[in-house]
Amino acid sequence: MLLPLVWMVLSAFKEPGSTVTVVKNLIAPPFTLESFARVLKPDGTAMMWRWTLNSVLVGIVQTAITIVLSSWAAYAVSRIPFKGKTFVFALILAGMMVPMESIVVPLFEMIADLGWVNSYNALIWPGMMLPLAFLILKQFIDQLPNELLEAARIDGAGTFRIWWSIIWPLSTSSMAAVGIFIFISSWNNLLWPMLVAQETSMMTLPVGIPTFQSTFATDLAVPMASNVLASLPALIVFLLFQRNIIKGISMTGIK
Amino acid sequence: MKLTRLRSYKTLMAALIFLAPFMILYVWFWIYPIFKGFISSFNSGIFGGVQKFVGLDNYSFMISDPKFWSSFGNTIYFIVISTPAIVVLGLILALLVNMKLKGTTILRTVYFMPFMLSVSVMGSIWLFILQSRTGLISEITRSLGMKEISFLGSWEMGWMSILIATIWWTVGFNMILFLAGLQEIPEDIYEASDIDGAGGWKKFWYITMPSLKGVTALVIILQSISSFKLFGQTWLITKGGPGTTTTPLVHYIYQIAFRQWDMGYASAVSFVLFLTIAFISLIQFKFLMKD
């Protein structure tokens, strides 16, 4: 199971251009950091640092915006009585069935009209998994004991104060769970960033990594080095936060 | 009376404030594009050029477009071969890990880890493994004097390769979902059945399986929807080939929109994709969540 990953790591430490497919060559020295150096040197078509920054930035911003906005909306639909609530709820639920892949074409036209092509705006605003976050947070807020909110209301707390002092602090665990899920999916996005990031400097990691497979092919060491570098953040996060990530996914499942 | 009206006005305002940011973003970037795409599907013209209204032409073209049907068929084929495999494997792995034998937590980490990789990394690794003549497996078989297995050289093997790569990449996710479901089952039910003298298989069939119905339904739905959206693996590993035999629907939409610049037709096919996924989600929801 882990063999492909082991191969990836071993290959990354070989000299650029070496035949890492022959096991003999693979496990014998020399081992070098040359391929990594090659990958990290920024030039016109390879910018690992910038791509990583982009992926992280877009991931964090999208996650933050999604969680906050969904938390507000979930609170409203869950706890504030207003006319048309069922309609809004249905509308949001319906959105769960819209895959991003089926709207990339009109989205692209919209972004081009807005002049946002090749900008952070184009990477951030479309594609946030709002309905999913909404659903999970709403379920959580639904389950909060009514007395808690009643008590606060009796104390004179307005709607906003209730959200800020009660809902927000209590939802942290479910927000963390959803957040991880959303971050991973944002990190992994390939199709959309590929369309809107037209300058090398605006690409995200998934878009940039394939560029290391030069047309001349079979320099495997350098692409593998880029793969290792691209996976490092994710794998480190995983090993550190394994429990939380797994808990998060489990919770998303039990919705 | 005035108080209640003021109160209800205030709550309405509050609701609006809390809902507005979400709804604005949501409607603007998720709902509106569907309608915009739907309208575009009635036009024809190159991106940036003049758009001509052509009514249902794009749709009638689609019906007779062999490439549409082949990519649609490819997508369905992938769903059919991958969903059972990934679901069952996920379940088996979860059962394994759940047995809490020595070292099973390591197993859990090992099986899940590939899911943390980006699709580009995964695609790159598997391409290098499966490539003809210069791939890892090819070199190994050659050095052992065996005949070369062509992984990407035919329609069937191409899909098999996509399947293998996808399973490796995502089975861990389903495993976690099943694990969560398994861990929800209370111990005493099993203990009670032990007292009744039930063997391992009976326990599995009569206790585990029914309790997992909800999770299984979820996994099947999630898996088939994500298979419908297949793009990254074929884009990176088989590049849709040989020819168009491993080109799924999303890939075909990309070709129409960004190689032919025919946004109208691309919107039409996208809309059909949307309807299909919506339809299947609805059916699966109703059917699998019957309880």
Place this chain on the structure above:
Amino acid sequence: MRKYNKTVALLLVLCLTLVACSSGNTGNKKNESTSNGGGGSTNSGTKVVDLNFWVPFSGTDGEYMENMVKAYNESQSEVNVKFMNSNWDNYYPKLQTALVSNSAPDVAVAHVSKLASLMPTEKVAVLDDLATEAGLDWSTFSENQLQATVIDGKHYAVPLDTHAVIMYFNKKHLNDAGLLNEDGTIKMEQTAEGFTEVLRALKKTIPADVSPLIIGSNNVFTYWIWYALVNQQGGSVFTDGQPTINTPEAKVAMELIKSWIDEGLALPDIGDQSYDIFKTGNAAVTFSGVWATGNFETNKDLDFAAVPFPQLFAQPAAWGDSHTVFVPTQDNKEKQVAALKFADWLASNGHMWAVAGHVPVKTAVLESEDYTSLPYRSSYADVINDVVYGPKLQNLGSIEDTILESLVEINYGMSSVEDGLAKAQKNAETILNK
């Protein structure tokens, strides 16, 4: 919980600040893919004209072009060119979008085969008048290449180079098989059968894991080779702007290619690995692009020769494309004239670009010492006269894509030659008439 709260809030603030900073800073990031030469400073009075120059040269090509831009900037002080490179794959969608949304560069490279597809944006400037102002003399360019850039009698681009599919062969393997003449050319009958005989003879002498021929059976090379062979028989893939694919010549060409694979003379299921397989000596002959010269050279142990695509039928013909430089329309005429001067300079210094393997377009450069002294390159320069350019169709790219799909299916045995060609014809017509 409180602590968690604060961290989240902090993160949010951090994010928003980052977003604000980054959107403002995109111009100043250190790793921007631009480079300025030394020609920025000038005496007061003459304002320097800045030009944004877009190119699709991933890999070593990009380095060579960047050097040329630097050299240009240093050679004069009126114009400063900013070099902006992109990956080949993304380039045309990016260019198309930029032209449409009015964010196009001042000067850009485009393949001559793609020029027609950019026309509908109506943002490609006519160059006739601008060229006179810039002092650009069209007669200094080789005729075949120049004609390809003229649409409806008007000039729309300045040719930069020609890159064609030619033949490379491994001198050692050929020699071992006794197939090398005194002058280093291959001993063969100048026919299709003659060439195949050479491959068969090679197969008998070369080691078992070396392939006589290596070509991309899974990628666009199949289309390019087939295209050349069709034209060599006097046929053509396009006639009067219509695809004519299901022809006897096409059938003969495709059957030849398929026979090489079926007889085991060329490896099946090969994509871009073909370059490396030849480079490491694991193939005796390959049809590859001129741009591979630089790559093959890096293997000092490889003793190879590069010659024009062999004539296997009635007349010589080859597939090729040209990089050209075009100027998007804009209000600043000064920039447009400067762009043309720059393009002219690039063409006149084609020997610098030839290091990448491409063939220069100016007759003077082709005859110059600088060019002829480069290894390998002048030995295939003649191919530029054999190049049969594609028709100026807006949809050429996607039509060729669809033809290729069918050809690949033939290669892989998924379709017979007849069926595949018929399917290609049908699909090509569909796209053309859309």
